[in-house]
Amino acid sequence: MSCIPACTEGTTKRATGASITNKENTKDNQLELLRKHKEILGREHVPADYLSVRGGQLSGSELGPFTETTLSQRQGYAVPLRYQHETTEVGDAFRKAELGPEGQGQTCEFSKVCQSLLFDRADGVTLLSGVAGSGKTTLVRRLVHDWAASEESQKVVFSLSFRELNLVSEPQSLQELLCVHYNHLRAILPQILASDFGRILLILDGLDEFRFPLDFDRTPKCSDPELAQSMGDMVVNLIKGNLLPGMSLLLTSRPHALSKVPPQLVSVFYTVLGFSPDQQRQYFLQTCRTPRAAEKVLQYVSSHQPLLLMCHIPAFCWIVATALQDSVEAQGSTPLQDPMPLSTHETTDSPIATEPKTMCTLTDAPQGPGKPATVTEIYCCFLKAILVFHGEGREGTSRVHRLQEAPRVLRGMRSLLRDLGALAFRGLLERRFLFDAADLGALALNCSDLSRAFLVEILREDRASLACERSFHFIHTSVQEFLAALYYVLQSLSGADPFFSPKPGLASLTGKALTAATCRLLGHNRLVRRNVKKAFRLSESHQSGHLDLFCRFVSGLLVPGTHQILDGIFPREPRKLFPGSTGRAAAPTSPTSAPPFLLRLLHSQLQRQELRPERQVNACHCLYEALDPGLSARMQNWLCLLAQQAVAGSVRTEQDWSELAFLLELSPSLQDLNLEAQGLGAEGLRRLLPVLPLFSTLRLGLNPLGPEGAAILSQALRSPDCRIERLWVVQTGLGCEGMKILTEGLRENHTVVDLRMAINGIGDEGAYCLAELLRTNRTLRDIRLRDNKVTDKGAECLMAALVENTTLQCLWLFDNKFSKDGVQRLKEFAKGRATLDIKVCI
Numbered sequence: 001m002s003c004i005p006a007c008t009e010g011t012t013k014r015a016t017g018a019s020i021t022n023k024e025n026t027k028d029n030q031l032e033l034l035r036k037h038k039e040i041l042g043r044e045h046v047p048a049d050y051l052s053v054r055g056g057q058l059s060g061s062e063l064g065p066f067t068e069t070t071l072s073q074r075q076g077y078a079v080p081l082r083y084q085h086e087t088t089e090v091g092d093a094f095r096k097a098e099l100g101p102e103g104q105g106q107t108c109e110f111s112k113v114c115q116s117l118l119f120d121r122a123d124g125v126t127l128l129s130g131v132a133g134s135g136k137t138t139l140v141r142r143l144v145h146d147w148a149a150s151e152e153s154q155k156v157v158f159s160l161s162f163r164e165l166n167l168v169s170e171p172q173s174l175q176e177l178l179c180v181h182y183n184h185l186r187a188i189l190p191q192i193l194a195s196d197f198g199r200i201l202l203i204l205d206g207l208d209e210f211r212f213p214l215d216f217d218r219t220p221k222c223s224d225p226e227l228a229q230s231m232g233d234m235v236v237n238l239i240k241g242n243l244l245p246g247m248s249l250l251l252t253s254r255p256h257a258l259s260k261v262p263p264q265l266v267s268v269f270y271t272v273l274g275f276s277p278d279q280q281r282q283y284f285l286q287t288c289r290t291p292r293a294a295e296k297v298l299q300y301v302s303s304h305q306p307l308l309l310m311c312h313i314p315a316f317c318w319i320v321a322t323a324l325q326d327s328v329e330a331q332g333s334t335p336l337q338d339p340m341p342l343s344t345h346e347t348t349d350s351p352i353a354t355e356p357k358t359m360c361t362l363t364d365a366p367q368g369p370g371k372p373a374t375v376t377e378i379y380c381c382f383l384k385a386i387l388v389f390h391g392e393g394r395e396g397t398s399r400v401h402r403l404q405e406a407p408r409v410l411r412g413m414r415s416l417l418r419d420l421g422a423l424a425f426r427g428l429l430e431r432r433f434l435f436d437a438a439d440l441g442a443l444a445l446n447c448s449d450l451s452r453a454f455l456v457e458i459l460r461e462d463r464a465s466l467a468c469e470r471s472f473h474f475i476h477t478s479v480q481e482f483l484a485a486l487y488y489v490l491q492s493l494s495g496a497d498p499f500f501s502p503k504p505g506l507a508s509l510t511g512k513a514l515t516a517a518t519c520r521l522l523g524h525n526r527l528v529r530r531n532v533k534k535a536f537r538l539s540e541s542h543q544s545g546h547l548d549l550f551c552r553f554v555s556g557l558l559v560p561g562t563h564q565i566l567d568g569i570f571p572r573e574p575r576k577l578f579p580g581s582t583g584r585a586a587a588p589t590s591p592t593s594a595p596p597f598l599l600r601l602l603h604s605q606l607q608r609q610e611l612r613p614e615r616q617v618n619a620c621h622c623l624y625e626a627l628d629p630g631l632s633a634r635m636q637n638w639l640c641l642l643a644q645q646a647v648a649g650s651v652r653t654e655q656d657w658s659e660l661a662f663l664l665e666l667s668p669s670l671q672d673l674n675l676e677a678q679g680l681g682a683e684g685l686r687r688l689l690p691v692l693p694l695f696s697t698l699r700l701g702l703n704p705l706g707p708e709g710a711a712i713l714s715q716a717l718r719s720p721d722c723r724i725e726r727l728w729v730v731q732t733g734l735g736c737e738g739m740k741i742l743t744e745g746l747r748e749n750h751t752v753v754d755l756r757m758a759i760n761g762i763g764d765e766g767a768y769c770l771a772e773l774l775r776t777n778r779t780l781r782d783i784r785l786r787d788n789k790v791t792d793k794g795a796e797c798l799m800a801a802l803v804e805n806t807t808l809q810c811l812w813l814f815d816n817k818f819s820k821d822g823v824q825r826l827k828e829f830a831k832g833r834a835t836l837d838i839k840v841c842i
């Protein structure tokens with residue numbers, strides 16, 4: 001992107017700025033300009049703008065009010081263990097918030113954040129983290145809106161997005177930057193920036209989208225707001241407090257980019273947890289046209305755990321409300337059977353349960369296309385709802401009639417959708433979320449098309465952009481990911497290469513010729529297989545997991561039933577995908593599940609040991625989207641086991657553990673994980689790593705964990721989101737080496753109170769490591785070390801350490817290798833400690 005022209009204007013005016021202001025601006029003038037500033041920002045941040053489900057089409061009175069979201073607050077922060085796709089973390093966030101031990105973070109209302117940022121003189125950096133669509137930008141807008149409406153707040157607020165800062169490629173001063181953005185303050189900005197910094201609140205939204213590196217070690221210090229510097233350097237100097245020291249700085253970011261900011265520079269850390277169950281209900285009541293529609297939508301979502309889990313995310317609630325409410329209304333008073341009837345196609349009767357279940361309805365995995373139960377199906381319904389119900393010229397017709405017309409309408413939008421999908425896909429590859437007219441033009445999308453009803457809801461104009469040109473972004477990143485996947489699958493199925501982006505004219509002819517030649521050479525089915533594999537390889541190579549959801553959508557869009565929802569976009573009689581597949585051990589496929597090659601590919605990902613555990617969990621999400629017919633039976637087995645109904649000692653494969661991790665992610669109400677005597681080894685434990693820190697009780701006894709397993713546990717214990725209070729690892733083959741590794745993890749842990757580790761052969765060396773831990777640990781209350789080959793030497797180490805530890809209450813040392821004297825000494829020691837119960841015998 002080029003530097004914006006207005007910047008140079010700012011440079012020339014800067015030299016004269018200070019003198020002009022000194023002479024001309026009286027205090028009254030300054031107050032008047034600040035009042036104007038409030039007015040302008042207030043207008044730019046009206047609630048209607050961010051609450052609109054249908055862009056600018058509805059009047060303010062039709063829009064529901066802002067729904068409260070839940071946040072958690074803590075002092076300082078640490079980078080989370082997981083870097084998986086943001087959407088999967090939200091349910092867990094609530095599990096933590098509801099039961100978090102003291103000091104882990106308290107939940108709070110947004111008004112508290114407003115209070116401290118707008119009224120307190122607190123300076124420093126406030127970091128607001130939240131997964132995609134959790135409502136960070138919405139909260140920023142509300143904050144600015146509340147400030148503009150408040151008479152009392154004396155703060156001067158500036159609000160910019162990192163998306164906008166990305167557009168400034170030439171060095172620029174902070175003063176110029178703000179002058180360009182807030183031209184109405186040009187006359188008094190030098191004064192503001194030179195006086196009381198404590199009055200300033202600067203908001204920078206969307207750190208995860210910032211394209212410039214932040215180098216906190218090597219960036220030259222700059223404290224002069226009039227000095228030009230690169231955007232990366234400016235942000236570093238702002239965060240370090242070199243520029244405008246004493247000002248309040250609010251940064252927002254998705255979790256994966258938090259590590260860009262050194263924790264010691266952050267004063268307060270908030271996490272947007274999204275909607276609690278009550279807030280979800282409130283949202284649907286406020287958003288759906290009738291309370292009855294809201295109830296039906298909510299009832300439907302409640303019976304599908306993967307969907308319900310995602311409804312903690314406000315943006316997903318909006319997708320769901322848009323996807324389902326028109327169909328619900330179209331059905332009148334009948335109970336919600338099929339929120340989006342499949343036009344002229346026959347619908348198979350799906351056995352999906354409609355009653356909410358206590359744990360996870362995943363075992364009733366969808367078997368037919370009749371009811372949207374996967375995330376992909378919901379997005380298909382969302383797209384269809386916008387095209388069918390919100391389209392131009394269809395206002396007068398009944399909803400039922402519009403549904404009958406759907407295939408024709410969708411056929412008419414095919415090429416536009418393909419262009420849009422190509423834009424989305426290219427953006428995803430380049431990690432780009434903002435597009436200008438040239439981007440749209442290159443894909444034969446005309447800016448004037450953007451006023452069409454459909455596009456208004458899909459692409460938003462970035463009105464507050466610093467760019468002089470018009471720029472656009474997808475209404476939500478997950479919509480960009482969905483359209484990219486739709487494009488990818490459509491291209492692949494038609495034999496074209498999704499990575500080949502044709503230029504209009506001659507190049508597209510070349511593209512077509514190339515496609516035909518490759519098709520002839522490789523065969524259509526091999527080409528599709530190749531493309532799908534390519535998509536998964538691409539996702540694996542990105543640590544941030546930003547292509548995970550894309551892959552889930554690709555998996556879901558290869559299911560024939562999903563094609564039926566979008567009948568008209570997908571050809572009505574598609575080429576039979578992979579008929580008579582001869583693959584090894586092909587899973588028995590139902591006619592409604594994805595092609596066997598995809599199921600095989602996903603299962604083979606689950607076998608691979610070198611794949612990161614969160615990638616493996618994502619493969620399970622993909623299997624769910626692909627309607628893997630075996631998944632529900634396997635999940636049922638796990639549910640029995642977790643309910644302690646299964647016989648211990650069954651043989652398990654590594655793949656099983658990844659599937660269990662997936663299931664546990666979808667079961668936020670489960671607090672205790674009991675996997676005793678399940679043949680769980682270190683590799684299995686590694687696959688469970690993404691979910692291990694989230695349980696308050698981990699019962700892992702009688703499993704061959706060994707020192708390698710201890711290393712995995714140690715990682716879980718170090719995780720900042722760790723909630724483990726009871727860790728039971730009786731007879732797990734830790735030995736002294738495993739004990740050493742485990743105590744290293746416990747050294748950085750503040751949650752474990754109860755450690756049971758009988759029969760682990762830790763010996764004196766292990767006892768020594770434990771003793772060293774006890775010198776500093778103030779959390780552990782109960783340690784059980786029965787039968788661990790500890791001798792008098794080990795007992796001496798423990799006693800010496802316990803002189804410094806007054807928090808341990810119970811230490812069991814039965815059946816160790818103590819001499820009579822040793823036991824006596826331990827008993828003597830215990831007598832002097834009223835609060836410590838030492839149990840010992842020879």
Ligand SMILES: Nc1ncnc2c1ncn2[C@@H]1O[C@H](COP(=O)(O)OP(=O)(O)OP(=O)(O)O)[C@@H](O)[C@H]1O
Nearest residue numbers: 066067131132133134135136137138314315318477
């Ligand atoms: N408190 C809320 N009340 C009602 N709707 C909300 C609320 N928060 C978010 N939404 C809905 O979710 C959509 C996405 O929210 P928003 O853009 O604020 O999320 P975000 O966390 O900034 O996402 P990203 O990380 O992708 O930028 C909004 O356009 C709005 O429809």
